[in-house]
Amino acid sequence: MSDTTEKPAGGMNRRDFLKAGLAAGGAAAFGGAAAAAENDPLITEVQDWNRYLGAGVQAAPYGVPSEHEPHVVRCDVEWLTASTESSVNFTPLHELDGIITPNGLCFERHHGGVADIAPADHRLMINGLVDTPLVFTMQNLMRFPRENRVYFLECAANSGMEWRGSQFNGCQYTHGMVHCVMYTGVPLKLLLEEAGVKANGKWLLAEGADAAAMTHSIPMEKALDDCLVAFKMNGEALRPEQGYPLRLWVPDWEGNMWGKWLRQLEVGDEPWQQREETSKYTDLLASGKARRFTWVMDPKSIITNPSPQMPITHGKGPLVISGLVWSGNGQIKRVYVSIDGGRNWKTARIDGPSFFKALHRFYLDIEWDGSPLLLQSRALDEHGFYQPTKNELRAERGENSIYHNNSVQTWHVKEDGTVENVEVS
Amino acid sequence: MSKFPKALIVLLSAGVALPAFAADGGKLGLGRPATQEEVSAWDIDVRPDGTGLPEGHGTVAEGEVLFTDNCAFCHGDFGEGIGRWPVLAGGQGTLTHERPEKTVGSYWPYLSTVYDYVRRAMPFGNARSMTGDEVYALTTYILYLNDIVTDEDFELSKENFTDIYLPNEANFISDSRYDEPFNTEKHQPCMTDCKAEPAKITMCARILDVTPSSVEDDGAGTVD
Numbered sequence: 249m250s251d252t253t254e255k256p257a258g259g260m261n262r263r264d265f266l267k268a269g270l271a272a273g274g275a276a277a278f279g280g281a282a283a284a285a286e287n288d289p290l291i292t293e294v295q296d297w298n299r300y301l302g303a304g305v306q307a308a309p310y311g312v313p314s315e316h317e318p319h320v321v322r323c324d325v326e327w328l329t330a331s332t333e334s335s336v337n338f339t340p341l342h343e344l345d346g347i348i349t350p351n352g353l354c355f356e357r358h359h360g361g362v363a364d365i366a367p368a369d370h371r372l373m374i375n376g377l378v379d380t381p382l383v384f385t386m387q388n389l390m391r392f393p394r395e396n397r398v399y400f401l402e403c404a405a406n407s408g409m410e411w412r413g414s415q416f417n418g419c420q421y422t423h424g425m426v427h428c429v430m431y432t433g434v435p436l437k438l439l440l441e442e443a444g445v446k447a448n449g450k451w452l453l454a455e456g457a458d459a460a461a462m463t464h465s466i467p468m469e470k471a472l473d474d475c476l477v478a479f480k481m482n483g484e485a486l487r488p489e490q491g492y493p494l495r496l497w498v499p500d501w502e503g504n505m506w507g508k509w510l511r512q513l514e515v516g517d518e519p520w521q522q523r524e525e526t527s528k529y530t531d532l533l534a535s536g537k538a539r540r541f542t543w544v545m546d547p548k549s550i551i552t553n554p555s556p557q558m559p560i561t562h563g564k565g566p567l568v569i570s571g572l573v574w575s576g577n578g579q580i581k582r583v584y585v586s587i588d589g590g591r592n593w594k595t596a597r598i599d600g601p602s603f604f605k606a607l608h609r610f611y612l613d614i615e616w617d618g619s620p621l622l623l624q625s626r627a628l629d630e631h632g633f634y635q636p637t638k639n640e641l642r643a644e645r646g647e648n649s650i651y652h653n654n655s656v657q658t659w660h661v662k663e664d665g666t667v668e669n670v671e672v673s
Numbered sequence: 674m675s676k677f678p679k680a681l682i683v684l685l686s687a688g689v690a691l692p693a694f695a696a697d698g699g700k701l702g703l704g705r706p707a708t709q710e711e712v713s714a715w716d717i718d719v720r721p722d723g724t725g726l727p728e729g730h731g732t733v734a735e736g737e738v739l740f741t742d743n744c745a746f747c748h749g750d751f752g753e754g755i756g757r758w759p760v761l762a763g764g765q766g767t768l769t770h771e772r773p774e775k776t777v778g779s780y781w782p783y784l785s786t787v788y789d790y791v792r793r794a795m796p797f798g799n800a801r802s803m804t805g806d807e808v809y810a811l812t813t814y815i816l817y818l819n820d821i822v823t824d825e826d827f828e829l830s831k832e833n834f835t836d837i838y839l840p841n842e843a844n845f846i847s848d849s850r851y852d853e854p855f856n857t858e859k860h861q862p863c864m865t866d867c868k869a870e871p872a873k874i875t876m877c878a879r880i881l882d883v884t885p886s887s888v889e890d891d892g893a894g895t896v897d
Contacts, residue, residue: 323885324885325883325885326885327757327883328757329757330747330756330757330758331797333797333798334797359794360794360797360798360800373707373711373712373715374707375707375712375715375716376716380706381706381707381712382704382705382706382707383704383705383706383707383711384703384704385704388703388704389703391701391703392701392703413876414876414877414878415878415883416878416883416884417878417879417884418884421884421885438701441700442700442701442703442704453718455715455718459794459798459800460793460794460800461793461794461800461801463718463793511715512715512716514716514718516720518720518722520718520719520720520789521720521721521782521783521785521786522718522786522789522790523786523789523790523794526781526782526783526786526845527775527777527780527781527786530845532768532773532775532780534769535769536768536769536844537844537845537846538768538780538844538845538846539845539846539847539848539849539850540845540846540847540848541847541848542848542850543848546850546856556878556884584862584864588871588872589868589871589872589873590867590868590872591866591867591868591871591872592864592865592866592867593862593863593864593865593867594864622872622874626862628862633856634855634862636853636855640854640855641855644853644854644855647771648773652850660874660877668877668878668879669877669878670874670875670876670877670878671874671875671876671877672872672873672874672875673868673870673872673873673874673875
């Protein structure tokens with residue numbers, strides 16, 4: 249019986265599995281150490297994997313996840329967009345731990361589909377207000393000094409569907425437009441110095457080679473500060489959907505600025521007011537005014553477990569509450585967790601590396617008595633910025649901003665262990 | 674050793690200096706100068722002050738034909754948008770409504786963005802296929818659909834382009850997030866009894882039930 253609660257059986261989909269797990273978890277036999285000891289055939293009988301040889305080396309020259317993990321995938325929401333080529337899917341945050349997002353699970357956001365570019369055919373041009381407009385091949389770029397950095401990337405529209413009220417039952421959908429990987433690349437500053445930026449070069453227009461030729465204006469101060477032109481993620485080449493072979497990396501700023509399939513950097517003296525910084529990625533307020541150039545991603549956190557897609561299936565007793573916290577303003581100072589809808593708070597434990605402007609992993613280990621919980625988490629960064637409540641945010645901005653919703657999320661854990669996305673008074 | 678070029682052995686044994694490390698801030702001499710033709714091929718952006726506009730012109734009537742043939746399939750004959758494809762026209766006065774309609778006429782601040790975007794990314798799936806004159810004609814027609822241009826004989830050109838302003842330009846403001854109360858009060862957060870009453874649930878997601886694989890997975894919202 250225990251095997252059905254701990255791993256998905258073949259042929260079951262994720263929902264069936266969850267239902268089965270819940271049913272089993274509700275049974276009295278699952279009380280932990282005190283449960284009556286019954287011989288477990290998984291122990292008393294020799295199993296196939298224990299008797300027969302497994303696959304040899306090279307059975308999977310590029311390794312893939314276990315066949316028992318088919319549900320750990322990115323998901324989209326079909327009705328959100330008109331086409332899959334200009335759309336988004338979401339990182340399965342509820343299935344992950346630690347701070348690094350596996351390359352194949354990093355959410356995708358494209359505006360004209362995934363460009364398919366052979367590295368030998370890729371060029372990067374620097375032009376505009378420079379001493380010498382230059383063209384680089386990938387081979388040229390690999391000869392500049394490199395850096396490695398772990399940073400989070402969050403889409404400005406992450407949680408954008410939750411402004412008016414609780415909508416999606418799952419942190420994958422409410423918060424899954426974020427990922428955190430280690431990039432390897434060349435400081436943008438070195439490339440700009442190679443071309444020689446003129447004194448009046450105050451802005452940079454980054455352009456992708458995809459069918460949307462995605463563009464964004466970036467102030468030169470940021471470009472010279474910490475931007476990177478990256479070709480590796482988590483040690484291997486960028487995935488095609490993440491901009492292979494070359495991506496711009498604009499730490500702690502909106503994900504749409506991290507130009508994928510990067511092919512052109514134009515230096516100018518004013519912003520270009522491109523589509524993705526005027527008609528989109530501007531934040532409409534209740535007054536009818538709209539903020540533009542809202543680049544920095546504010547402090548934010550989310551409890552990933554338990555959550556609607558990851559209910560409690562083990563009954564009462566020890567419970568690990570786990571989540572992610574991050575801030576574009578810098579390092580996370582603390583993260584607080586409430587189990588009563590924000591009335592009382594405890595400081596959660598941050599574990600694992602605490603990199604500047606990266607995701608942080610937090611835990612709160614509690615003894616669940618089986619009563620309903622209203623789970624919340626709240627980030628505080630090193631500059632004293634914290635996450636507002638949803639009502640605080642709406643009071644200032646209204647409900648039509650789409651972008652930059654960094655408010656506190658509430659999960660309602662019910663007595664049976666199921667979890668729902670709710671708002672509270 | 675047999676693969677080692679003899680010439681290199683000679684150089685090394687002769688004590689020839691190894692390549693120096695690049696000095697800080699020094700150029701590495703990587704890459705090559707771009708040609709003027711290469712820059713022109715990729716540098717197609719247009720700014721609100723007209724910088725980047727090509728020579729050319731186009732009328733409302735020319736734009737209507739092009740729009741019907743190339744754009745209406747997604748955007749509708751009148752820019753009303755088919756399904757979830759972007760609405761291009763109308764929506765003036767709705768920005769403070771519960772469901773604002775953000776179009777070129779109601780929301781976009783600059784006309785140059787229309788020209789720039791159509792030229793670089795439209796039609797969807799056949800980018801860079803329009804001539805400069807065709808993009809002028811389409812831009813003119815989008816102005817016409819939004820009643821910003823009412824004369825059917827109007828012709829937009831490089832010369833008169835910057836005379837036209839979109840009505841919502843003045844409503845764009847700079848980032849004022851850090852004036853908001855929760856971003857200015859740097860107090861220690863409350864830890865106990867932070868609410869007078871126990872928190873009550875005021876809304877649940879199952880009311881909407883739009884999560885994929887749920888029963889009624891057709892909700893409201895956009896990622897733009």
